Amino acid sequence: MKQEYNFSRRFFLKTSSALGALAFIPKGVKAFYEEVKNFIVPKKEQLPLTISINKKSYAIKADTRTTLLDLLREDLNLTGAKKGCDHGQCGACTVHIDGERVLSCLTLAATVPGKEVTTIEGLANGDQLHPMQQAFIECDGFQCGYCTPGQIMSAVACVKEGHTKSVAEIKEFMSGNLCRCGAYNGIVESIQKVAAQ
Amino acid sequence: MRPFLFSKSSAINQALAKKNNTTQYIAGGTNLVDLMKKNIAEPESLVDITSTLSAKIEPTAKGLQIGAMVRNTALANDATVMAKFPLVSKAILAGASPQIRNMASTGGNLLQRTRCPYFYDVTTPCNKRKPDSGCSAIHGENRMNAIVGYSEQCVAVHPSDLCVALAALDATVKTQDKSGKTQSIAFKGFHRLPGTTPEKDNNLPANALIHSIELTENSFAKNCAYVKVRDRDSYAFALVSVAAALNLKGNQIVEARLASGGVAHKPWRWFEAEQFLKGKTANAANFEAAANIAIKGLKPLSHNGFKVLMLKGAIETALQQCLNP
Numbered sequence: 403m404k405q406e407y408n409f410s411r412r413f414f415l416k417t418s419s420a421l422g423a424l425a426f427i428p429k430g431v432k433a434f435y436e437e438v439k440n441f442i443v444p445k446k447e448q449l450p451l452t453i454s455i456n457k458k459s460y461a462i463k464a465d466t467r468t469t470l471l472d473l474l475r476e477d478l479n480l481t482g483a484k485k486g487c488d489h490g491q492c493g494a495c496t497v498h499i500d501g502e503r504v505l506s507c508l509t510l511a512a513t514v515p516g517k518e519v520t521t522i523e524g525l526a527n528g529d530q531l532h533p534m535q536q537a538f539i540e541c542d543g544f545q546c547g548y549c550t551p552g553q554i555m556s557a558v559a560c561v562k563e564g565h566t567k568s569v570a571e572i573k574e575f576m577s578g579n580l581c582r583c584g585a586y587n588g589i590v591e592s593i594q595k596v597a598a599q
Numbered sequence: 600m601r602p603f604l605f606s607k608s609s610a611i612n613q614a615l616a617k618k619n620n621t622t623q624y625i626a627g628g629t630n631l632v633d634l635m636k637k638n639i640a641e642p643e644s645l646v647d648i649t650s651t652l653s654a655k656i657e658p659t660a661k662g663l664q665i666g667a668m669v670r671n672t673a674l675a676n677d678a679t680v681m682a683k684f685p686l687v688s689k690a691i692l693a694g695a696s697p698q699i700r701n702m703a704s705t706g707g708n709l710l711q712r713t714r715c716p717y718f719y720d721v722t723t724p725c726n727k728r729k730p731d732s733g734c735s736a737i738h739g740e741n742r743m744n745a746i747v748g749y750s751e752q753c754v755a756v757h758p759s760d761l762c763v764a765l766a767a768l769d770a771t772v773k774t775q776d777k778s779g780k781t782q783s784i785a786f787k788g789f790h791r792l793p794g795t796t797p798e799k800d801n802n803l804p805a806n807a808l809i810h811s812i813e814l815t816e817n818s819f820a821k822n823c824a825y826v827k828v829r830d831r832d833s834y835a836f837a838l839v840s841v842a843a844a845l846n847l848k849g850n851q852i853v854e855a856r857l858a859s860g861g862v863a864h865k866p867w868r869w870f871e872a873e874q875f876l877k878g879k880t881a882n883a884a885n886f887e888a889a890a891n892i893a894i895k896g897l898k899p900l901s902h903n904g905f906k907v908l909m910l911k912g913a914i915e916t917a918l919q920q921c922l923n924p
Contacts, residue, residue: 445643446602466605466645469632489633490699502672502701508632509702510625512605513647556698563697577833578696 453514455480456524464511471495471506474521482522482551486580493579496552497521503559505578522551525558533599534558537592545583553579557593566597600635604644611808614651615777617644618806624648626668626704629695630711638721639712639728652706653811656680662815664773667706667808671761672697674705684814685924686844689825690764696834706809709762709772709789712800713755713864714836716740726752727797734797742902743838746910748863753797754900757790757865758836764825766866767842767858770814776807783813790865797864819844819856824920826913827860837861839910843917845881852876852885857893857914862906869893872914881922883915890914 447466452459455478464473471488474480474497486494488507495507498520525532534557537543544550556579560566565575572590581589608614614624623642625631626649634640653666656677663684665674674680675691691700712718717725717735724733736744736754744754770786782804790801803809823844829835840860846853855876857869872889879885890911897907 445604447604449605466603467600467635489636490629493696493698496698503698504702505629505698508629508699510605510628510632510645513625513628513649559697565697574833575697578698 449512451511451515453511453519454517455519456521457518466510466512468511469507470497470509470511470514470519473511474506480521480523483555484548484551486549486552491580492549492552493556494549494552496555496579498555498559501562503556520555522555525554532558533596534561534592537595538589541591541595542585542588543592544581544585544588549579549581549583553581553589557589557596560593561597566593569594601638601641601643603635603642605647606644607647608651611651611775611810612779614646614648615775615806615808617646618777618808622646624808626652626707627670627699627702629699629703630707634712637719639719648808649704652704652808659813662813665705665812665814667704667811669705671695671700671703671705671708674761675700683816683820684764684768685820686764686768686823686825686842687761687814689823690760690840690842693825693827693840694760705761705812708759709765709809709812710801710803711759714758715744715755718755727755727793730796730798736900738901740902741900742905743836743861744900744903745863746897746899746903746906747867748792748865749900750793750795750797752795753793753864755793755797755864756861757800757863758860759866760825760827760837760840760860762786762790762866763840763842763858763860765812765814766868767844767856768814768817768819769856770812772803772812773810774804774807775810776804781810782807786866787868793864800864817844818846818853822847822921822924824917824924826917826920828909828913839906839913841910841913841917843914843921845876845918845921847881850880850882852879852881855889855918857889857917859910859913862910869914881918883919886915886918887911889918 448463450463452461474483483497483506484494486492490505490508496503497506499517534554560575565571572593621643625645625647652668654668655666657664671691675688681688715736717723718727723735726734745756765786772784772789774782825842827837827840829837837860842858844856855873857872859867872893875892876889894907894911
């Protein structure tokens with residue numbers, strides 16, 4: 403069947419002359435247009451990232467705005483680290499970077515390549531729970547469980563740092579992890595238990 | 600969050616060459632990422648300077664040089680800092696949480712923005728966030744705000760604990776700009792009072808970086824204290840805080856240093872009270888007299904009158920703690 407085109411001669415003349423005119427627009431106007439466009443439509447950048455998480459390497463493309471927390475949860479399906487406040491005030495997103503506890507909600511994923519990330523999913527050894535995970539179960543270190551992955555990651559670091567000499571010291575060095583159920587006594591007990599092992 | 604371009608710089612000259620009005624540096628990110636999420640900071644590009652600046656604490660002829668990239672935890676736990684400048688350690692450990700201290704850099708600590716609730720609430724006017732839009736705090740919820748040194752335009756306070764210790768110890772801020780020029784800025788002149796330009800927090804030259812902080816050896820290591828009063832025991836910004844340091848000869852005060860956080864737009868030194876203590880006996884009566892000098896003439900706002908007596912108590916407590924550190 404013959405294809406019908408609806409472009410009229412008039413349309414062709416109009417468009418081609420408009421395109422021709424574009425070439426004669428002064429450079430200043432074009433630059434201005436670019437400036438306005440950049441202002442209204444900011445440049446988005448997708449970065450290719452290679453990130454090591456729980457000793458496994460992931461190659462992924464992510465918008466520069468992606469936080470490590472969102473990368474873990476939304477892109478890699480590692481939903482252990484939780485989004486509580488997303489502003490560095492609750493500690494639910496605590497993970498380890500190169501062995502140190504940090505807040506993944508305030509860490510841009512783009513800054514992580516070259517470092518080793520450990521999340522709650524990387525603590526257990528196969529079916530064998532990490533001693534801190536076991537202690538949280540035995541000491542009632544949680545109720546609803548939402549803050550627990552962050553609490554456990556922080557607690558593991560707290561013991562490693564040696565801040566377990568007294569209840570007061572444990573409370574001070576666990577103050578970055580809030581628990582709205584109020585399981586604090588069980589959390590302190592769990593830490594004391596693991597520190598004593 | 601506004602989209603932005605991201606790059607890393609491994610050399611300071613490279614990082615400085617990238618700096619312009621729409622570029623920001625990112626180190627620990629504990630403040631900047633939060634401000635970007637709230638659309639308060641909207642850089643078009645970010646330059647990661649974590650591998651650009653020194654993360655070393657090195658001895659100098661006169662004292663110690665702290666690289667701008669030294670993380671707060673590393674600074675607080677450094678053996679030399681703990682031995683010679685314990686006030687710095689005490690102040691850092693009174694601030695934020697272990698996670699944030701692991702991330703936050705020394706340079707970034709100096710440049711952190713105020714935590715005034717109106718600065719953070721983009722639906723309200725704020726001269727610091729948007730010049731000439733008005734100050735919501737001066738007649739609003741201002742219990743966390745300033746009691747000294749503020750202006751009609753801004754009543755915000757500087758949130759840092761570390762900076763209070765650095766102010767008390769007369770630290771020096773070393774900066775480097777695009778042309779390679781370095782500058783040494785005395786700490787008391789680094790942060791600004793709001794005046795009519797509250798959008799400017801400090802006197803860091805345009806398109807420059809903080810390179811390092813310098814501390815000069817002193818005789819305050821033995822008798823110093825940091826007292827922080829806040830809404831909860833830990834992990835909260837100061838209502839008032841006091842860094843106190845005494846150089847004692849027996850029971851006589853050779854020299855005293857007193858600085859406060861939570862009271863002004865910059866870490867605040869109580870020079871008159873320091874002057875009063877010079878040559879006096881270190882006892883409760885003189886400490887109270889010094890505290891009374893400090894609180895004389897303070898002008899609290901509608902909701903923070905309580906800070907005045909709280910400050911008096913904090914100064915006395917800090918000076919007492921200097922005697923039994």
